[in-house]
Amino acid sequence: MNDKILIHVEGLQKEFAGGEVKALQNIDADIHSGEVVVVIGPSGSGKSTFLRCLNLLEVPTAGSIYFNHVDITDKSVDINLHRRKMGMVFQHFNLFPHMTILGNMTLAPMKLLGKSKEEAEKKAMELLTRVGLADRAGAYPSQLSGGQKQRIAIVRALCMEPEVMLFDEPTSALDPEMVGEVLEVMKELAHEGMTMVVVTHEMGFAREVGDRVIFMADGMIVEEGTPEEIFSAPKQPRTKEFLAKVL
Amino acid sequence: MAEALQSLWTELAADFHTCFIEKNRWKYLTSGLGNTLLITFFALLMGVVIGVVIAIVRSTYAKNYKEMKPGFGKKCLAVANWFGGVYLTVIRGTPVVVQLMIIYYCIFVSSNNGVLIGAVSFGINSGAYVAEIFRSGIMSIDNGQFEAGRSLGFNYVQTLRYIVLPQAFKNVLPSLANEFIVLLKETSVAGYVAVRDLTKGGDIIRGATYQTFMPLLAVAAIYLAMVMFFTHLVNILERRLRAGER
Ligand SMILES: Nc1ncnc2c1ncn2[C@@H]1O[C@H](COP(=O)(O)OP(=O)(O)OP(=O)(O)O)[C@@H](O)[C@H]1O
């Protein structure tokens, strides 16, 4: 980890239903380059909304998000260019069912980065080999298990060579016996120095892999610190209450 | 009894000869059928082009309008959506024969290319129905597909083009094929404006021979055979697509 701030969030607010739902209230946060930040909190606390604001899948109601010192909430910014550098992994994988695994992985590099088919496929095969799925390159998503789909979703995002990876509960839709294989890939990625923001209920992962843990409740960051600080010595009553339930 | 049957048979054979063999009248039916198929095919093609555009506008409006930042793009979308709505209402709210006559007498005044007039008229008509088919096809694609596309860096149009439309198209293929069959029968009113389609061909024979039963029965039989044939193809297609889903 170094001290370069990759994502800087300032006064972020997000409202839904015309202001009736205040999903995020005045969030300030920094994501440093090479850091693994784990976001935890009860259901409905705004974890997904926070993560989805980082690449503007949700458009903030107020506040700024700086990615590489560029305010991507600015209207004149082409968000599509920045999203190429921000990989995202969803709870439900969202693989493209009409394409093979290789097709899924090479589409964006070819269409957006102008890579040739050979180049894109070479990179894809390297990544597939690393996650042990090279033999499934020609398969369709529907032929894979949940754990395999999620590993593909991760390497699909990696094909764009992102600077940060955003994970929204990547193991929540998986059968228990498949959680491990996905966490393993994420762990490896973390060790290679990838900057990661991970929303998860896997407290073991948070403790072992996280550099920093953010605890959210009611659309606010209630407490943040190292895994040690949060899990062993939480300061806020809300944090204690939550951890008592999940640990 | 046998004699009566015998004479009925000779009579029918003679009628058949008058209707189809004499003066090569069968050619009215074959050329009419050719025109019917041409009109149907090009009408559907045009309908798909119109339908896809309107479906994109209307589903984009339904999904994204509220979230869009105010600006020129948002205004354009609102206007396009309004025009699309008007088109759908007018086309689906008026009889196709009236539309055909308006296009023939008011717009194509100087042309007598029947196939062209038919294809354009039925294409404009079909576009309204195809638009609804495609709209439901696009709306049926999980929002996660849009989000996955956008998160990789594709813009909205690219996401539609590479990710959403191919899936939507596959989903609506059976409905589109059905639209082709409906259209095939619907074009039978093209004769109203002197387009020589299959029905008109039968009608010309009727006028020339004063025979009613034989030519019209032949026309009906040909439509039926066509519809059964294409229905069979659609069924095969549907089975293939379902097998492809695995
Ligand atoms: N598209 C939306 N429209 C309206 N309200 C929304 C929308 N998305 C989220 N919300 C609301 O915003 C709040 C925060 O939701 P969010 O999904 O961010 O929570 P979460 O912490 O990810 O919860 P979970 O652990 O259940 O995934 C909730 O009250 C939710 O109902």
Ligand SMILES: [Mg+2]
């Ligand atoms: Mg969530």
